[in-house]
Amino acid sequence: xxxxxxxxxxxxxxxxxxxxxxxxxxxxxxxxxxxxxxxxxxxxxxxxxxxxxxxxxxxxxxxxxxxxxxxxxxxxxxxxxxxxxxxxxxxxxxxxxxxxxxxxxxxxxxxxxxxxxxxxxxxxxxxxxxxxxxxxxxxxxxxxxxxxxxxxxxxxxxxxxxxxxxxxxxxxxxxxxxxxxxxxxxxxxxxxxxxxxxxxxxxxxxxxxxxxxxxxxxxxxxxxxxxxxxxxxxxxxxxxxxxxxxxxxxxxxxxxxxxxxxxxxxxxxxxxxxxxxxxxxxxxxxxxxxxxxxxxxxxxxxxxxxxxxxxxxxxxxxxxxxxxxxxxxxxxxxxxxxxxxxxxxxxxxxxxxxxxxxxxxxxxxxxxxxxxxxxxxxxxxxxxxxxxxxxxxxxxxxxxxxxxxxxxxxxxxxxxxxxxxxxxxxxx
Ligand SMILES: Nc1ncnc2c1ncn2[C@@H]1O[C@H](COP(=O)(O)OP(=O)(O)OP(=O)(O)O)[C@@H](O)[C@H]1O
Ligand SMILES: [Mg+2]
Numbered sequence: 001x002x003x004x005x006x007x008x009x010x011x012x013x014x015x016x017x018x019x020x021x022x023x024x025x026x027x028x029x030x031x032x033x034x035x036x037x038x039x040x041x042x043x044x045x046x047x048x049x050x051x052x053x054x055x056x057x058x059x060x061x062x063x064x065x066x067x068x069x070x071x072x073x074x075x076x077x078x079x080x081x082x083x084x085x086x087x088x089x090x091x092x093x094x095x096x097x098x099x100x101x102x103x104x105x106x107x108x109x110x111x112x113x114x115x116x117x118x119x120x121x122x123x124x125x126x127x128x129x130x131x132x133x134x135x136x137x138x139x140x141x142x143x144x145x146x147x148x149x150x151x152x153x154x155x156x157x158x159x160x161x162x163x164x165x166x167x168x169x170x171x172x173x174x175x176x177x178x179x180x181x182x183x184x185x186x187x188x189x190x191x192x193x194x195x196x197x198x199x200x201x202x203x204x205x206x207x208x209x210x211x212x213x214x215x216x217x218x219x220x221x222x223x224x225x226x227x228x229x230x231x232x233x234x235x236x237x238x239x240x241x242x243x244x245x246x247x248x249x250x251x252x253x254x255x256x257x258x259x260x261x262x263x264x265x266x267x268x269x270x271x272x273x274x275x276x277x278x279x280x281x282x283x284x285x286x287x288x289x290x291x292x293x294x295x296x297x298x299x300x301x302x303x304x305x306x307x308x309x310x311x312x313x314x315x316x317x318x319x320x321x322x323x324x325x326x327x328x329x330x331x332x333x334x335x336x337x338x339x340x341x342x343x344x345x346x347x348x349x350x351x352x353x354x355x356x357x358x359x360x361x362x363x364x365x366x367x368x369x370x371x372x373x374x375x376x377x378x379x380x381x382x383x384x385x386x387x388x389x390x391x392x393x394x395x396x397x398x399x400x401x402x403x404x405x406x407x408x409x410x411x412x413x414x415x416x417x418x419x420x421x422x423x424x425x426x427x428x
Contacts, residue, residue: 011035011038011121012026013038013045013111015043016048019074020056020069020077021070023038023074024056024060035053036052038109039082040075040078048082049079053107055077059077079108083111084111086112087112091130091131091134106125109121109124110124156384163384172294174294175293179254179255182254183251193244200235203227204228211224276315279313280309280312281353282308285353288324296331302340304341305344309346315394321390321391321394323353325390330357332383334357335360349420350418352418354416356413362406367406371402373385375389398418398419402417
């Protein structure tokens with residue numbers, strides 16, 4: 001039902017032929033006390049004008065006003081364009097029409113019609129206050145929706161970060177597991193070697209004790225010597241120390257690999273940490289590659305052409321994050337096997353990183369959207385579409401640019417340019 005119907009108070013309109021003084025008397029009646037004006041209708045009940053309290057006072061305050069004008073029909077004094085609103089108009093339509101036509105000082109209410117016929121009167125002030133209420137309610141709803149939207153967006157960004165972190169941790173855990181596995185094996189073998197060595201040592205100790213004993217017989221000594229031979233029997237002595245050496249070397253290598261990975265992780269964990277002056281993008285690339293190793297290793301061959309670069313001022317962990325996003329996207333775009341070519345170079349003003357893959361490429365109609373938040377062509381659960389938008393923001397905050405060229409079926413190339421002497425915006 002139209003909202004306007006609730007404004008249609010049944011106030012008797014005046015006929016255009018009614019005498020002005022009759023109208024004035026009726027208007028003073030309490031039935032009309034809330035109204036600023038009343039409709040004037042013709043015989044067919046169609047509104048033809050409006051007479052306001054303001055007009056009446058104006059006329060009757062004149063000297064002999066009532067005597068001079070009281071007998072004339074109201075149609076002589078009415079305003080001929082009543083503020084008429086169709087009962088089916090919306091609250092918004094009605095109030096914008098009325099506010100556009102309103103005369104100040106506010107002296108008129110509005111007529112509600114249905115198919116041009118008088119239906120009742122509405123008070124302008126009531127309509128405006130209803131409108132105000134609705135606007136403030138809409139505002140509240142908008143504000144509520146806005147708050148909900150920003151909180152769910154924040155949640156999404158957060159869960160994207162957590163997912164990325166989870167992926168990274170899983171990758172690193174996997175990477176650490178391999179060297180950890182053989183370090184573990186080696187230590188087990190070393191402990192067996194040590195047990196053997198221990199038996200031999202004890203046999204030697206036994207011999208020494210026998211030799212030092214005052215009543216030791218030759219038989220005792222022969223037995224001790226035989227025990228030493230027995231202890232050595234299981235060991236291929238020639239290879240024993242070479243094997244031991246290899247085991248130690250392998251173990252050191254494994255431990256070194258683990259500590260390299262842990263160092264790499266440390267670079268990533270300084271996510272919110274301060275800007276530094278001495279970052280080489282080549283180091284960031286190595287760090288990010290280390291973390292992405294698990295994602296890349298089975299299908300992507302990484303080729304690097306890294307030139308010497310000057311140190312620049314940036315938040316290394318954020319640049320690492322950008323590179324990791326690019327490497328991950330490249331790996332995801334390569335369906336079977338392919339290459340990832342990473343190049344760096346520099347000129348007077350900027351340092352550049354190019355990340356190029358031989359993946360499936362980006363369709364031309366998608367190219368303009370890839371940096372938009374939540375744009376993804378990946379199935380639900382695989383991509384949130386935030387990687388590149390976050391990367392874009394990070395590079396922008398560093399005063400740099402990120403560009404893309406791509407050919408479907410051939411591959412994609414991203415080029416990042418960062419100023420050599422960056423003035424950093426807030427590192428969020
Ligand atoms: N190297 C690339 N090759 C082909 N398409 C790419 C490449 N990088 C990005 N895209 C396209 O751009 C879209 C947006 O990438 P973006 O990294 O922002 O999100 P995503 O990878 O889909 O999801 P997320 O990174 O949040 O897991 C991808 O869905 C993909 O269609
Ligand atoms: Mg991505």
